[in-house]
Amino acid sequence: MKLILQLAWRNIWRQWRRNLLIMVAVAIGVFSMVIYDALLRGWQVSIIEDTVNNLSGHVQIHAPGYVDDPSVYHHFELNQPLIDSLDKNEQIDIWTSRINVPAVVVSERETRGVSLIGIDPKSEKQISFIGDVAIQGKMVESIDSGGVVIGKKLAQQLETRLGKRIVIMTQGKDKQLKEIGLRIIGIYDTGLESMETGFAFISLKKAQKLLGLENNISEISVRMVDSKSLESFKFNLGLQLETKRLDIQTWKQLNRQMATMTEFVEYNIWIWHFIMLIALAFGLVNTLLTAFYERIREFGLFQALGMGPGMILKQVLFEAWLLVIIGLVLGFIMSAIGLVWLDSGIDLTAFADGMEKMGFRKVLVPIYLWQDSISVIVMIILLGLVASLFPAWRAVKMDPVEALNKH
């Protein structure tokens, strides 16, 4: 083994310009794979975080029929057995209950349709974006406090501002139109248009009173301790709440478009890795074949001196592996520098309008998962193997006398 490595190492530096070129090509390939992975992962994580933070949580519990018709008529009682069940579940990090019904907000100048969200701010702050969002004024303070909180964009659309009153109109449980005038106590800024225009937050008790729902709610939103076991958690929660005749949906079911986009990231990473592998394979095969034809006499000599077919095969393979592994290390070093440089994210403000519609934030922060580097390493090792197969096969199969007589 030492002999093979020694020969491989020295042969690489024998034609250092040519080999350096292929090593740099591999390094650039690795760099592009890592950075591309990191940007896509960053996008994927931002999609998931934004979706989960955007009130959905990892899992939601509703009354049957609510998902198809999210109106005041589909509600359920938040009773003590249900509270106990959720509190005792060790996989649940935090949960909150809400009123979530369609409503219309009216300012002095404009009217907009929103989701009226009645919240318990104590638990809501820990589960959704309102907990850490930049806010002008203040958030709903308690489960029964007054005032309404809206997004910055909605305030602009309504041509209103902090401290002004708006009217919220919605349908009550008794099918009568209900309306309430509330002062704007807070305006939040998320940077995402969809989150700033879609909601009006009031306290849970206020919303229940307005709608005539008493102790009933529209939904329970759950954040898990570890979201990796999403499906099994949903299944177990379903068993736990079986007798309560409630619907349970994961965020993927509630936001199919976003779920598809996160799956698209996985496929995209694999497709990009595969394209890079094919492109690099051509370059590497070319380099290895050139090296093979230049050193055909040497391979004949190895055979004549008694180097077995297995060792000759290893010789070619190790040379290819050394080339790609040096390129791989170079690529990871370049990638580390690139990731440090991009640590604070890429500012997409110039494309913000279009990007927001695709679920991008204004700043895309790359996230690199070590699992993705395994895929890169395995692909590069495979590249060395695949690219060296043909030259190695030629080296083993050739006639030593013929090879020794090549000039």
Added chain:
Amino acid sequence: MTNIIECKKVSRTYNQGVNEVHAIQHVDLQVNDGEFVCLSGPSGSGKSTLLNAIGALDSITSGEVSFCGQKLADLSKSQLADLRLNKMGFIFQSYNLIPVLSAKENVEFIMQLQGVPAKKRGQIAKDMLAEVGLAGLENRRPSELSGGQQQRVAVARAIASEPALILADEPTANLDSSCTRDLIELMGKLNEHHGITIVTASHDPMVINIAKRNVRLQDGMVITDEAV
């Protein structure tokens, strides 16, 4: 004396387009342990082809080649490689050293393949290089050595692993007369003092004269086989 090589009715035919070239035809040859045999003859007489057949480097069209009683045709490619590694040493016309290895590493190469421990093979390589007159040049790469020095390294590599047989194909063809004389003396010494069996293909009179037996070939056939 033990019979090392036995060729029975060995023929090798090459196809060149539609023509068949009979490189060697029905050659019978026996070489005993400790012999120094020169296969001589003009260019194209079949010397190298016969040497390659004996060294299991080339297949034969018909006949039988045996090494120490073992028929080469019965051995696989790996077994033939093992045979060459452990029983034979080769010296080629154009030296054929490994350019990325130093003189010492070239001599160590076969021993390394054989699995000889590093310390032992390092010492043997040093001794062998000293024996062929290259003490002090151990760390030079082939490109830093003259033709004669390179051929001496090749000789040292061939004898370092103490093979039963050394096969030398036109070993003096690329050397000047002074280097040729030195190499021939060295080969004679190896045969005399170490008892190594040598079969060489050469048309160099100096080589033919130092060999103890001259097998002359012409048109692929043995025409004379006589002690010198």
